Amino acid sequence: MTASPRANRGPGAARENRLAIVAAATEVFAEQGIDAPLNAVAKRAGVGQGVLYRHFPDRVGLALAxxxxxxxxxxxxxxxxxxxxxxxxxxxxxxxxxxxxxxxxxxxxxxxxxxxxxxxxxxxxxxxxxxxxxxxxxxxxxxxxxxxxxxxxxxxxxxxxxxxxxxxxxxxxxxxxxxxxxxx
CATH class of the missing domain: 1.10.357 (Tetracycline Repressor; domain 2)
Structure with missing residues (x-):
């Protein structure tokens, strides 16, 4: 399931974005493995890749979360x-x-x-x-x-x-x- 893109709500959405990224990563990694493309995680979370990398600079950090x-x-x-x-x-x-x-x-x-x-x-x-x-x-x-x-x-x-x-x-x-x- 792909989330619909959300309007940029600025820094106030950081916590919500992080939770959405972690939930999406859990699903994507479960489906596609740990080497799944991170852009698939960002897309499923409904955030841009920049937002994903701001929260999780690398794959390991995202996997840990x-x-x-x-x-x-x-x-x-x-x-x-x-x-x-x-x-x-x-x-x-x-x-x-x-x-x-x-x-x-x-x-x-x-x-x-x-x-x-x-x-x-x-x-x-x-x-x-x-x-x-x-x-x-x-x-x-x-x-x-x-x-x-x-x-x-x-x-x-x-x-x-x-x-x-x-x-x-x-x-x-x-x-x-x-x-x-x-x-x-």
Missing amino acids: AFDTNVAEIEALAADPDRGLDDLFAVLTRQMIDSVAFVDIVTGADRDSRLEAIHDRVRSALAGAVDQARRAGVLRPVVTVDEVMLAVGLIASLVAKVGEAERRATAEAAWSLLDRALRP
């Missing part, structure tokens, strides 16, 4: 004592199905130091759940948070290679396979 909600959701779930690793896996699976670009950022090897911060936040959120699952006997005692992050990356790589209609089935099949390796 677009996917902060994903990370915050993972962190909030991890902090909930009534939720466990399976709940986190469910959220991560939904996020990778909805937006392969987000998981590419979290698990990607080519890192900007700012993207490393997202990776570290997700890893920290998972660390407590992994420890709790090991203590409860839900995970093998030797499974580490880094191995869980690797599993998430492996599944995300598979999900990224199939069409949108096949993502859920691919993710579920991959988790089923990895589950047998991770669980006692």
